[in-house]
Amino acid sequence: xxxxxxxxxxxxxxxxxxxxxxxxxxxxxxxxxxxxxxxxxxxxxxxxxxxxxxxxxxxxxxxxxxxxxxxxxxxxxxxxxxxxxxxxxxxxxxxxxxxxxxxxxxxxxxxxxxxxxxxxxxxxxxxxxxxxxxxxxxxxxxxxxxxxxxxxxxxxxxxxxxxxxxxxxxxxxxxxxxxxxxxxxxxxxxxxxxxxxxxxxxxxxxxxxxxxxxxxxxxxxxxxxxxxxxxxxxxxxxxxxxxxxxxxxxxxxxxxxxxxxxxxxxxxxxxxxxxxxxxxxxxxxxxxxxxxxxxxxxxxxxxxxxxxxxxxxxxxxxxxxxxxxxxxxxxxxxx
Numbered sequence: 001x002x003x004x005x006x007x008x009x010x011x012x013x014x015x016x017x018x019x020x021x022x023x024x025x026x027x028x029x030x031x032x033x034x035x036x037x038x039x040x041x042x043x044x045x046x047x048x049x050x051x052x053x054x055x056x057x058x059x060x061x062x063x064x065x066x067x068x069x070x071x072x073x074x075x076x077x078x079x080x081x082x083x084x085x086x087x088x089x090x091x092x093x094x095x096x097x098x099x100x101x102x103x104x105x106x107x108x109x110x111x112x113x114x115x116x117x118x119x120x121x122x123x124x125x126x127x128x129x130x131x132x133x134x135x136x137x138x139x140x141x142x143x144x145x146x147x148x149x150x151x152x153x154x155x156x157x158x159x160x161x162x163x164x165x166x167x168x169x170x171x172x173x174x175x176x177x178x179x180x181x182x183x184x185x186x187x188x189x190x191x192x193x194x195x196x197x198x199x200x201x202x203x204x205x206x207x208x209x210x211x212x213x214x215x216x217x218x219x220x221x222x223x224x225x226x227x228x229x230x231x232x233x234x235x236x237x238x239x240x241x242x243x244x245x246x247x248x249x250x251x252x253x254x255x256x257x258x259x260x261x262x263x264x265x266x267x268x269x270x271x272x273x274x275x276x277x278x279x280x281x282x283x284x285x286x287x288x289x290x291x292x293x294x295x296x297x298x299x300x301x302x303x304x305x306x307x308x309x310x311x312x313x314x315x316x317x318x319x320x321x322x323x324x325x326x327x328x329x330x331x332x333x334x335x
Contacts, residue, residue: 012312013304015259022301025156026293035103035149036292039096043107044284045115048091048122051131055087089113092131095138100180101173101228102146104295106271106288112279143177144170147232153296154233157304164235172231175238187217223249225260226306233307244310252309259305263298270294
């Protein structure tokens with residue numbers, strides 16, 4: 001009884017402890033650097049799948065009516081320039097690194113135009129339909145590669161536990177992506193429509209509603225942050241994994257926010273360093289290695305954090321320390 005009591009009262013892993021676990025696991029298994037490193041090398045030195053003509057046409061179709069307010073004219077022109085620049089840099093192969101659980105990539109965000117060695121010519125996609133289809137195919141493929149990568153990271157913190165199969169994790173991550181994208185798009189559209197209607201009465205009300213909508217989106221992202229972890233680590237279905245993630249975050253809100261903020265800060269600060277080498281310099285290889293290590297460390301640390309916090313809640317339930325049975329039963333059900 002005393003052993004059970006002490007075990008249930010043992011604190012879960014802390015924020016820094018989880019990051020240290022991620023650091024140790026990545027240092028012990030350098031092979032885990034390969035997936036993000038290989039993907040970045042492909043996006044940097046491999047062929048680029050361009051949609052330059054499509055976005056240039058889209059920019060040209062943004063006509064500015066005569067007599068438009070000069071401020072709006074400047075905004076239209078800035079949007080046109082942004083579309084043209086995006087068309088020059090965008091590489092559809094970057095879709096291989098995709099949310100919610102793709103392989104992390106530095107070059108997918110940097111979208112390089114130059115390289116020290118360019119053995120492959122760029123490929124141009126001129127049809128919007130073909131571009132959309134390729135984006136979907138590459139995104140689905142990216143989730144498949146991401147599922148395999150995340151399974152290996154989860155295995156580092158649970159080496160003797162059963163994890164989701166590659167195929168099972170893949171199709172569940174695809175379904176999760178559909179749910180998240182559709183949900184986010186619906187929320188954004190509703191918020192914009194409601195804010196626009198409210199702005200007709202009083203502009204400040206519209207701004208307030210937009211802020212509320214943005215806040216809801218941020219909190220939803222926080223509460224659902226561990227959904228891929230629940231799918232891969234505990235083999236849960238999509239809706240069940242979303243509920244599981246929300247419950248774990250609810251009972252660990254401050255620590256979860258602290259972990260996510262620290263992980264985001266580390267990622268952002270180190271990315272500023274990784275972006276220092278020029279695109280056409282081989283020194284960028286060091287940046288790719290550094291990014292592969294840090295991103296793998298943060299993801300592995302997130303699995304350690306989520307697993308420890310979830311199992312801590314289960315220990316509380318088993319020790320009858322006041323957690324409602326419904327919540328504990330939800331957490332204790334796999335698949």
